[in-house]
Amino acid sequence: MLKLLTFAPCLGTRSPSPFAVKGEALLAMSGLDYTTEVSDVRKAPRGKLPVLDDGGTLIPDTAHIQTHLEQVHNIDFDSHLSDLQRAHATAFRRLIEDHFYYLNAHYRWADHPQAVRDGYFADAPKLLRGIIFKVVNRNITKMLHMTGLSRHTREQMEAMTQDDVDALATQLGDQRYFMGDKISSIDASLFGALEGLIPCTLDTPSGRMVKAHANLVAYHERLSRELFG
Numbered sequence: 001m002l003k004l005l006t007f008a009p010c011l012g013t014r015s016p017s018p019f020a021v022k023g024e025a026l027l028a029m030s031g032l033d034y035t036t037e038v039s040d041v042r043k044a045p046r047g048k049l050p051v052l053d054d055g056g057t058l059i060p061d062t063a064h065i066q067t068h069l070e071q072v073h074n075i076d077f078d079s080h081l082s083d084l085q086r087a088h089a090t091a092f093r094r095l096i097e098d099h100f101y102y103l104n105a106h107y108r109w110a111d112h113p114q115a116v117r118d119g120y121f122a123d124a125p126k127l128l129r130g131i132i133f134k135v136v137n138r139n140i141t142k143m144l145h146m147t148g149l150s151r152h153t154r155e156q157m158e159a160m161t162q163d164d165v166d167a168l169a170t171q172l173g174d175q176r177y178f179m180g181d182k183i184s185s186i187d188a189s190l191f192g193a194l195e196g197l198i199p200c201t202l203d204t205p206s207g208r209m210v211k212a213h214a215n216l217v218a219y220h221e222r223l224s225r226e227l228f229g
């Protein structure tokens with residue numbers, strides 16, 4: 001049985017982590033039976049979640065989870081895509097996971113520390129919650145500083161965010177899925193990002209920008225229904 005080790009739902013989302021939602025979306029798209037289990041990053045092989053547990057074999061990272069599902073379980077996510085579509089999907093995946101992700105993390109952790117503390121660490125004993133939050137917050141702040149993104153002015157960061165959101169909305173256009181009329185693995189990445197913004201209870205610049213694009217909102221609602229009922 002496949003089991004996705006993940007984070008608990010919070011702040012109105014299936015999971016606060018877009019990667020955890022992406023991992024679950026890949027499993028839902030695969031049609032294989034799976035379960036999810038709330039886990040702890042400290043127990044994860046690379047200190048991050050999600051991790052796929054396939055009968056005791058642990059596969060960290062959604063890129064490797066996708067490869068595992070393709071190679072071991074013969075799931076075909078992307079073979080209908082042309083070489084050009086694959087190239088576009090790769091570029092957009094990097095935009096979503098290696099740029100947009102960090103901007104979204106900044107808006108959450110820098111603007112809503114209290115809500116993040118009480119949402120992310122709801123299961124931690126109340127006395128420890130503040131300490132855990134402080135340690136994680138320090139690491140996240142450092143990580144965002146190292147990417148260089150949080151060194152820009154707020155105005156510059158929001159302009160970059162707007163560029164990302166507009167690029168996503170333009171590529172989607174009035175198509176059913178991100179690459180056309182058939183779902184592919186890039187939809188899992190985009191769904192993960194949108195899940196962290198559209199139903200999320202936090203008011204963030206990226207959330208507002210996404211919600212201003214009716215096609216992104218309708219897409220999120222459609223995939224939510226199709227993948228998770």
Ligand SMILES: N[C@@H](CCC(=O)N[C@@H](CS)C(=O)NCC(=O)O)C(=O)O
Nearest residue numbers: 017018019041048049050061062063
């Ligand atoms: N490239 C990884 C990224 C996973 C990731 O960054 N997970 C974050 C949550 S969004 C995490 O577990 N962070 C815990 C930590 O770094 O301590 C994937 O695709 O699965």
